[in-house]
Amino acid sequence: MLAPIARTVHRHLDVDGVRVFYRESLPDRTDAPVLLLLHGFPSGSHQFRSLMEVLGSHYRLIAPDHPGFGHTETPDGFTHSFDRLADITEGFVRRLGLDRFVMYVFDFGAPIGFRLAERHPEWIAGLVVQNGNAYEDGLSDTARGLLSLTPETPGAHDAIHAMLTLDGTRSQYETGVSSPAPIAPDGWTLDQHFLDLPGRKEAQQSLFFDYHSNVERYDDWQAWLRRHTPPTLITWGGHDPFFTEPGAHAYLRDLPDAELHLFDTGHFALETHLPEIAPLIADFLDRVWK
Known part of the structure; x- marks a missing residue:
């Protein structure tokens, strides 16, 4: 018997002048657990397409594109800072009428999500953390070097722009992966398409x-x-290569009851280990959604 195929819709919401694009699965029950998916650099909500196909029939999965990413459109003069991205995410959640959800935080999605959690702890029913760093333990030497850059640092602009090339984007998918065969090239190709749009590199x-x-x-x-x-x-x-294994273990200092699973892969773990990760998320949602 075939597993049910998730139905997903693709919509826009206006939030403070930002035209936020998002994907939303339509589960087969109105009281289904809600999972807000916050993507990372250099990607967009499309990084969750396969996860939504697998889980979306049973759970309500919602994945917006952050300003500066994907199909979301920003007005002239928009300030791209993590505070502003959190503002837009907060407004997006309000516009959807969400008042309780589990939050999946990955890469750039983690600082956006933690800002949201600080502002509205009552919204957070649980966390799924996938290479979303919140501890200095988890910063690699490469990450520390990039994060030390300022607009006045000699060569800073060139170092950042090197990461925004096709080779730089592809490397984020393949570095640390034992075999690239499971990784479809569609992800980094689509990411690069959006990075090359006017204003996106800035x-x-x-x-x-x-x-x-x-x-x-x-x-x-x-x-x-x-x-x-x-x-x-x-x-x-x-x-x-950016957010290392010690950053995962560090969460256990503050959340000793957290459930930790490490996978033999790199930054985009869902690209190679979706069959292992999706059941963990499903079981977690079933347990915490009460």
Whole structure:
């Protein structure tokens, strides 16, 4: 018997002048658990397409494109900072009428999500953390070097723009992966299409220069975790060149009851380990959604 195929819709919402694109699965029950999927760099909500196909018949999965990514459109003069991306995500959640959900945070989605959690702890029914860093333990030397860049650092613009090329984008999918065969080239090809749109490289550069604001808030986010102790599932690519395995283990200092699973892969763990990760998420949603 075939498993049910998820139905997914693709829509836009206007939030403070930003035309937010999002994907939403339509589960077969009105009271289905809700999972808000916050994507990372240099991708978009399309990174969750396969996960939505697998889980979307039973759970309501919602994946927006952040400003500066994917199909979301920003007005002239929009400030690309993590605070502003969190503002738009907060407005997006309000426009959808969500008041409780499990939040999946990955890469750039983690600092956006933790800002949202600080503002509205009552919204957070649980966390799925996938290579979403909140501890200095998890910053590789490569990441520390990039995060130390400022607009005044000699060569900073060239270093950032090298990451925004097709080779740079592809490397984020393949570095740390034992075999690239499971990874479809569609992901990095689509990412690069969006990175090459007018204004997108400037938006990404602004976010890189603002990333220090996330590291400066790590202590606050760790305190939030200790205070609220959300149920947490950690699924982590152990060979991520940016956010390393110690960053996954560090969560257990503040969330000793968190469930940790490490995978023999790189940054985009869903690309290679969806069959292992999807059942973990399904089981987690069933347990925490009460």
